[in-house]
Amino acid sequence: MDQLKLENQICFPFYALSRLIIRAYQPHLEELGLTYPQFLVMLVLWEQDHQSVNQIGEKLILNTNTITPLLKRMELMGLISRRKSKEDERKVLISLTPKGLQKKEKASCIPDALLANVADEQIDRTQFDELKSQLNFWIEALKKE
Amino acid sequence: MDQLKLENQICFPFYALSRLIIRAYQPHLEELGLTYPQFLVMLVLWEQDHQSVNQIGEKLILNTNTITPLLKRMELMGLISRRKSKEDERKVLISLTPKGLQKKEKASCIPDALLANVADEQIDRTQFDELKSQLNFWIEALKKE
DNA sequence: TGAATTTATATCGTATACGATACAAATATA
DNA sequence: TATATTTGTATCGTATACGATATAAATTCA
Numbered sequence: 113m114d115q116l117k118l119e120n121q122i123c124f125p126f127y128a129l130s131r132l133i134i135r136a137y138q139p140h141l142e143e144l145g146l147t148y149p150q151f152l153v154m155l156v157l158w159e160q161d162h163q164s165v166n167q168i169g170e171k172l173i174l175n176t177n178t179i180t181p182l183l184k185r186m187e188l189m190g191l192i193s194r195r196k197s198k199e200d201e202r203k204v205l206i207s208l209t210p211k212g213l214q215k216k217e218k219a220s221c222i223p224d225a226l227l228a229n230v231a232d233e234q235i236d237r238t239q240f241d242e243l244k245s246q247l248n249f250w251i252e253a254l255k256k257e
Numbered sequence: 258m259d260q261l262k263l264e265n266q267i268c269f270p271f272y273a274l275s276r277l278i279i280r281a282y283q284p285h286l287e288e289l290g291l292t293y294p295q296f297l298v299m300l301v302l303w304e305q306d307h308q309s310v311n312q313i314g315e316k317l318i319l320n321t322n323t324i325t326p327l328l329k330r331m332e333l334m335g336l337i338s339r340r341k342s343k344e345d346e347r348k349v350l351i352s353l354t355p356k357g358l359q360k361k362e363k364a365s366c367i368p369d370a371l372l373a374n375v376a377d378e379q380i381d382r383t384q385f386d387e388l389k390s391q392l393n394f395w396i397e398a399l400k401k402e
Numbered sequence: 403t404g405a406a407t408t409t410a411t412a413t414c415g416t417a418t419a420c421g422a423t424a425c426a427a428a429t430a431t432a
Numbered sequence: 433t434a435t436a437t438t439t440g441t442a443t444c445g446t447a448t449a450c451g452a453t454a455t456a457a458a459t460t461c462a
Contacts, residue, residue: 115365115369116303116304116361116364116365116368117300117304118297118300118301118304118316118317120368121368122388123279123282124297124317125392125393125396126275126392127275127278127293127297129275129392129396129399130271130272130274130275131275131318131449131450132318132396133268133271133272137268138451147417147418148272148418149419150417152263155261155262155266156263158261159262159263164440164441165441165442166439166440166441172269172273173273174418174420175420176440176441176442177419177420177421177422177442177443177444178418178419179441180441181418181443182417182418185417200428200439200440201427201428202426202428202440202441203439203440203441204440204441204442216261219261220260220261223260223261223265223266224260226268240267243388243391244267244270246384246388247271247274248270251273254274254278254280254281255277276420279419280420283420292448294447295447309410309411310411310412311411319448320450321411322411322412322413322414322450322451325411325412325413326412326413326448327448345409345457345458346456346457346458347409347410347456348409348410348411348457349411349412
């Protein structure tokens with residue numbers, strides 16, 4: 113029955129860490145006026161502008177029933193525009209507005225600021241990359257389910 | 258600007274994995290009639306019955322504004338009971354009902370079933386434990402923030 | 403001991419998540 | 433080419449999360 117102990121679950125640390133990381137981001141994102149999922153959408157668009165709802169959803173592993181209202185709020189905030197694709201009228205293309213693009217510079221210091229805060233205590237680069245590749249292995253494994 | 262690429266963020270894998278793991282649990286938890294956070298509450302109570310709202314919240318790193326409605330739903334489902342502590346009338350003690358206790362046995366096979374599904378492809382035990390302790394290090398670091 | 407402070411929980415408002423379903427545009431196919 | 437199927441988004445309902453705020457019980461302290 114030990115396997116039902118909370119501390120023996122591998123699932124819980126991921127659940128907890130996800131929320132703790134979002135909390136750590138919060139003060140930085142507040143300055144940008146973004147929530148964490150909104151920030152992720154911005155990352156995707158800063159990397160490549162003019163993507164369909166589905167393309168964004170696939171990268172963030174989120175369905176349209178989550179993404180659509182999220183994008184609508186971001187449109188209201190003036191960060192992005194939503195317009196139908198001319199080639200395929202089913203698709204809705206998301207583009208950055210000048211205001212949305214402008215935030216990129218302000219955001220660029222966030223990852224560093226966070227790492228400095230948390231991982232300050234000697235986490236060596238190799239170990240860090242090792243962890244990341246391990247996480248990606250799990251993600252790919254679970255995406256296929 | 259590469260540091261703003263989604264794939265270079267350490268935060269995203271945790272966010273994604275958390276949701277993917279919950280998805281993987283879903284079919285198993287559906288049989289139990291529980292959501293994932295409800296399952297976590299049950300884990301905490303199966304390990305030790307009769308805990309206050311705060312005690313449960315601390316273990317799951319959740320505030321009462323999340324836990325309270327969650328527990329109320331579980332009370333409606335007949336899994337737990339909520340009653341004021343006699344020693345301290347501010348505290349609300351949560352206890353398992355027979356129905357809640359009964360589910361423990363059915364749940365005991367879930368962790369194994371999941372690991373068999375996902376980690377089937379040779380993940381050795383040592384590496385697994387290493388990962389878990391690394392995650393716990395991060396959790397403790399972020400909890401202190 | 404009476405008022406100020408702290409503690410434990412609950413309530414409210416907003417923003418995700420996501421299963422189920424709807425619906426229009428595009429594609430396949432008989 | 434008319435219909436069935438697929439694809440891309442959106443809508444609806446329910447369940448988290450969580451900041452801000454409220455409130456009653458307990459504790460502190462002037």
